Amino acid sequence: DAMVIQNPRYQVTQFGKPVTLSCSQTLNHNVMYWYQQKSSQAPKLLFHYYDKDFNNEADTPDNFQSRRPNTSFCFLDIRSPGLGDAAMYLCATVKEWGTEQETQYFGPGTRLLVL
């Protein structure tokens, strides 16, 4: 059963053309995260939502924005993609904060290619 769903799985965009990646979850988790992962590097946290409260990581470029219209959905908007933004984008969810409940469940990812 799919729990964290990301669409599309592969996205090709042009340099500077805005793109939106989608994440949905059927777990009714409070927290949703967006990560960027390049090559074989560790995932890098971009931002997260706790319910409707948004928290941006300090080093996340302004080019990256996010929206969470309801509990189930969260979007990643890249306003003007550059070649350096080509990566795998991962969405993850957590039920609640606190030990034993902080297990993050990841979606399959969206691989973004910028031409």
Add this chain to the structure above:
Amino acid sequence: DQQVKQNSPSLSVQEGRISILNCDYTNSMFDYFLWYKKYPAEGPTFLISISSIKDKNEDGRFTVFLNKSAKHLSLHIVPSQPGDSAVYFCAASGWGGGTSYGKLTFGQGTILTVHP
């Protein structure tokens, strides 16, 4: 400053033998540790976790050991199977400075190859 380190970029093991993947951390505020498995072009899949109040957690073929004094954790896979071949990431989270948002700090990953 890399707070979670996986010093072995790769590990090769024969099918049926034990795989031991290691992870070291430096931040004493970490209190929850996780292992994820990742296949190419897919998202990480949660494997097993351990909280800092325990020193061992077992789930089928997977066992995670935590040595808090050494700030070291390890994942044991017994017996190893070819389908276990993947990249394994350890990750840590915890309360730092009185706030926590479940932020995971990942290691760089270890590529496990299990040969038939």
